[in-house]
């Protein structure tokens with residue numbers, strides 16, 4: 403089953419959508435949420451769980467250790483591909499110290515910025531990429547990757563480990579431009595992709611659709627602005643709104659169809 407990378411501009415609703423999708427998918431099977439945004443701190447709250455204490459980066463000895471392995475590889479001394487995990491890793495058997503959740507809905511974090519001046523985030527990209535390539539979801543299992551804002555994870559090759567790219571667009575010019583770029587990069591990587599518009603209301607729907615259409619993009623779903631979602635995020639509580647359930651199920655069906663196509 404699929405590994406879905408959720409991307410879009412900052413604030414478009416990536417984490418919110420990951421949380422809404424994860425909750426629905428967890429009623430059907432195992433879901434692993436991979437927090438690949440090193441600046442994201444609220445995803446655990448949105449999912450209704452404590453984030454795991456240890457990051458995958460920590461499991462691998464920390465950023466410096468991973469950075470050294472990367473440098474060795476650049477010098478030709480290491481493996482060609484930074485293989486940090488073997489292919490037998492599945493959402494069901496994440497190492498206990500890096501995963502939180504109830505085993506049906508679980509969460510891992512790639513790494514976090516811990517200190518000022520700690521250096522560039524390249525090791526984070528390498529770990530996210532390797533982890534995602536290594537993890538294989540069995541039938542009925544889903545992996546949802548919450549990425550950082552922008553398109554750097556495409557440049558870092560994180561997309562290689564994903565089966566599908568879901569681009570979130572909120573009503574802004576910036577989000578639309580970024581969505582076009584993300585869709586083209588997904589296509590270049592040979593991955594099926596879709597656009598979901600978020601936080602729309604009647605006032606902006608038409609303008610947003612026209613903007614997307616001009617760029618050859620067509621949203622598979624529109625997630626309306628939700629007071630409950632906004633409030634839950636403000637309170638740091640589990641994100642939920644039953645009025646969005648049908649839309650969320652529609653997104654899942656569209657992703658499944660896109661993967662079959």
Ligand SMILES: Nc1ncnc2c1ncn2[C@@H]1O[C@H](COP(=O)(O)OP(=O)(O)O)[C@@H](O)[C@H]1O
Nearest residue numbers: 412413414415416417418601626627628632635
């Ligand atoms: N459908 C929605 N309705 C209302 N508010 C939303 C919705 N989606 C996201 N938000 C709000 O938008 C803000 C950014 O959402 P978030 O998921 O953190 O974005 P990202 O992960 O893309 O940076 C949050 O304050 C969240 O409450």
Ligand SMILES: [Mg+2]
Nearest residue numbers: 416417439442
């Ligand atoms: Mg986020």
